[in-house]
Amino acid sequence: MMGPAEEVSPLTLNRLSFYLRSLRHLQEQGIKRVSSQELAQRYHLSATQIRKDLAQFGEFGIRGVGYEVRHLRERLRHLLGLERTQNLVIVGVGRLGTALAAYPGFNSDGFRVVGLVDSDPAKIDRRIGGLRVRPTAELADVVRDGNAIMGVLTVPTAAAQASYDALAAAGVRAVLNFAPTQLRTTRGVRVKTVDLRIGLEELGFFLARAT
């Protein structure tokens, strides 16, 4: 039955994202129904785990048949809050910020970049993907004008905390942080830190002992 699911593990959450992507893929192929087993085989997952993960939030399937692709996809989109588009402001328009501003995953299916901000005067008024870079001082306006709910931090590590605080003050509710540093968080403004180096180090570990 329905579960408000007070706490959901990050592992489950990542799998839900992956299920959603897989369903999109199936739907593009015109497939209407899928069983947990078929889904598992196609995308190297565990059938039981798919069912357990989904059951946490309701009964989405039809016994004896499987899941209706369109319906399940809708439910997952709802669950992950992707029904309404969430607007993003990117703080720090270096190479990484520029790349993310135009990144398909940040401009489709639930997310859209609506504002760019940088502290470097040389970058102000530059245009990236239809957006004009505005000065950090105007951050609050950029957030308001774009009706942004999330911020993306792509500034140097030393500037990350100040930028986070500014985003929090501007009314953003969540921040995706690419600076490899631990941020002191404000109540009500969730942070998710992504360290691009960790993937390399994980691979390096295995190479180190494979030799």
Added chain:
Amino acid sequence: MMGPAEEVSPLTLNRLSFYLRSLRHLQEQGIKRVSSQELAQRYHLSATQIRKDLAQFGEFGIRGVGYEVRHLRERLRHLLGLERTQNLVIVGVGRLGTALAAYPGFNSDGFRVVGLVDSDPAKIDRRIGGLRVRPTAELADVVRDGNAIMGVLTVPTAAAQASYDALAAAGVRAVLNFAPTQLRTTRGVRVKTVDLRIGLEELGFFLARAT
């Protein structure tokens, strides 16, 4: 005791990377010794977990005292294979590939980008951070010339599998994949897929239910 540690969980591995970064930070501040408890408090970790994680690979500390920062850092660097620099080739010099080519984390402390490859003729011979972009057909040469051991995939999803196969054929031992797709892997060529959207979706989930 020494442990060959046949299997190490990704969670542990990520924490080891984080410990290493924290130790670097401490060393920069001139701190010589640190206890697991102090480390935990400073960086929001668990002291017991730090000790358990480290104990898996040997006895690195001094009972009654703590850990010598320099020594522990060296051991972690060794464990993660960062003592010798691992050379990277980036396949796909779009905005993301360009950003990573110059990303500090990909060009310091164990990693270095030594080659760039793209299939778009318009990008060939372009220079990015001292490196010349070369055609995909020359991938094997680029890997050999640069003595590269890892590849970084920043091509469109549709091209990811072919690029992975080419990297594997060129003799690379590990691939960091930024395309949101499941790759069919070649024996001996490990893959780690990083999906930049997942962080957004995780945050979106919490925003969806906070409202």
Added chain:
DNA sequence: TCATGTGAAGCAGTTCACAGCG
């Protein structure tokens, strides 16, 4: 004495096996 290293306990996340329902 004090903080590490570690068996034992506790908890979470995964897999199993099958009841329940279309």
Added chain:
DNA sequence: CGCTGTGAACTGCTTCACATGA
């Protein structure tokens, strides 16, 4: 009958509590 949904068993990760040794 077939596949979902789910208690129960299991596996693995985290935390506890303390023996060990500098």
